[in-house]
Amino acid sequence: MCVATRTVRGVILAAALGLLLVAAGGCTGSHVQAKKTLTPAQKPSAIVVQDVAMYDKMWDHLVPHFQKGVVAKLKELQSFESVIYPLEGQMPNSAVALSGRITEVEKGNAALRWIVGFGAGQERVKGTFFIRNVQGEELLEFEAEETYAGGLGIGGAGFVDIEDLMLKFGESVAKRTSRWAEGKPIEVTTVK
Secondary structure (H helix, E strand, O other), rough: OHHHHHHHHHHHHHHHHHHHHHHHHOOOEEEEEEEEEOOOOOOEEEEEEEOOOOOOHHHHHHHHHHHHHHHHHHHHHHEEEEEEOOOOOOOOOOOOEEEEEEEEEOOOOHHHHHHHHHOOOEEEEEEEEEEEEEEOOOOEEEEEEHHHHHHEEEEEOOOOOHHHHHHHHHHHHHHHHHHOOOOOOOOEEEEE
């Protein structure tokens, strides 16, 4: 076998392996739509992360996953001097508060994701979130959604369970909150 043939086979094998790794990672997506945006007179120095409400008490066990994602990502992004969770005492005057309500949780169907693919049986979480100043004035209202359609190509095994999706959802809400604090638009749709 000539060297050129081995090189071509190696390139094809590497490309196929790369595509397999991308497909195996699954496909998650985020969508955010601002409903109201006010820029504060001065950049808030701190953010208080309040507990989110769950539309259906059956899903209350997922709230800690969401909170963990929000708090960790806000601290990582450093758009605020401090991230306060939980709040003990009074909210600082220069702080804003992030609150919200998760309005939809769809656990999806792993069998449909595996057999049918193309988004069938996808997991999905959705909510409405608010940022308010210490006086209670609403500075930002936005809807956010996170989905998981499966992995391994057309269909896909479940690489992201609903708890992981809720963590990613919290991270997505934190990213949008940080963008707002930096004066950037928060409306964005991404596929990962």
